[in-house]
Amino acid sequence: MKERVLTGDRVTGKLHLGHYAGSLQNRVQLQDQYESFVFLADVQALTTHFDRPEMVRSHARDIVLDYLAAGIDPDKTTIYVQSLIPEIAELTLYFSMFVTVNMLRHNPTVKAESRNSSLDELYYGFLGYPVSQAADIAFCKATLVPVGEDQLPHLELARKIVRRFNELYRPVLVEPKALVSETPRLVGTDGSSKMSKSLGNTITLDASTKEIAYKIQKAKTDPARVRKHDPGHPEICPIYAYHRAFLPASSPEIREGCERGAMGCTACKERITAALELLIAPMRERRAYYAERPRLVDGIVMDGTQRTRALARDTMQEVRDAMSLNAFG
Numbered sequence: 001m002k003e004r005v006l007t008g009d010r011v012t013g014k015l016h017l018g019h020y021a022g023s024l025q026n027r028v029q030l031q032d033q034y035e036s037f038v039f040l041a042d043v044q045a046l047t048t049h050f051d052r053p054e055m056v057r058s059h060a061r062d063i064v065l066d067y068l069a070a071g072i073d074p075d076k077t078t079i080y081v082q083s084l085i086p087e088i089a090e091l092t093l094y095f096s097m098f099v100t101v102n103m104l105r106h107n108p109t110v111k112a113e114s115r116n117s118s119l120d121e122l123y124y125g126f127l128g129y130p131v132s133q134a135a136d137i138a139f140c141k142a143t144l145v146p147v148g149e150d151q152l153p154h155l156e157l158a159r160k161i162v163r164r165f166n167e168l169y170r171p172v173l174v175e176p177k178a179l180v181s182e183t184p185r186l187v188g189t190d191g192s193s194k195m196s197k198s199l200g201n202t203i204t205l206d207a208s209t210k211e212i213a214y215k216i217q218k219a220k221t222d223p224a225r226v227r228k229h230d231p232g233h234p235e236i237c238p239i240y241a242y243h244r245a246f247l248p249a250s251s252p253e254i255r256e257g258c259e260r261g262a263m264g265c266t267a268c269k270e271r272i273t274a275a276l277e278l279l280i281a282p283m284r285e286r287r288a289y290y291a292e293r294p295r296l297v298d299g300i301v302m303d304g305t306q307r308t309r310a311l312a313r314d315t316m317q318e319v320r321d322a323m324s325l326n327a328f329g
Ligand code: TRP
Pocket: 006, 007, 008, 009, 010, 041, 044, 132, 133, 136, 137, 145, 151
């Protein structure tokens, strides 16, 4: 049996190079080996954006275009929308009966995120989103979930919930395994530790040639390098991080040139600009192709959603039977 791989993205903004390096690139590779599902976590986006639903709506289309642009192939990967699979909400509710508030309150990701998004009071849906994430994974019986480090506590909880369900009722659900990404998180163009839309330090996957050049030209470098021959510290330079992520073959040479003060920042930036243009140009083209064909995109998403829904119905039949929610039919 082929492993089933599942990943999703909160619908909170266009995807960028950080997503590409950290996950999209990997998904494009995994879709050749595994049965792959990718979904738009629009319901989960509402945990922080419930007062801006129209933003979630507009970003949903952006993200699908980003997927297709990045090389997620609808013939290999099923793309679907979380809110159109009501069975996920149903399973979330059943799970919530046996998940304690303590298990959620101490979840490090929930803690960190509630701080970042300045939720001064914790919302019920936000506190509970790891439960819905467990349902996201369990309803489709995914066996592999590629995640970054920050998502590991959620995956641990999902495993626990599935185990508990199977013990309490009947073993109908599958314990998922985490596939932890080896790639370090991509730094922002401003040098902060994370490329993130809210920090305004991203390069999006539809950036124009000019925009790429501009963002790289403006990007932070090692402040010690005032003159071309000043020796540099590549490990603190975002441009070097991009070399490592997107031009790994030549990055040792870049490192050496920087440390010796032999290669100037301008030349170094020119090389990464050219490489990013090569990476992004075909994405831009694919994106434009799909953007001009909204009906085709609708079809891809609706097909994927329908297929997923059929699977969800089957799982929920088993779940309801296992939980004896079948006194009448
Ligand atoms: N919480 C994930 C994120 O912020 C998105 C997500 C929701 C997810 N449900 C999932 C990822 C299920 C993998 C599997 O990135």
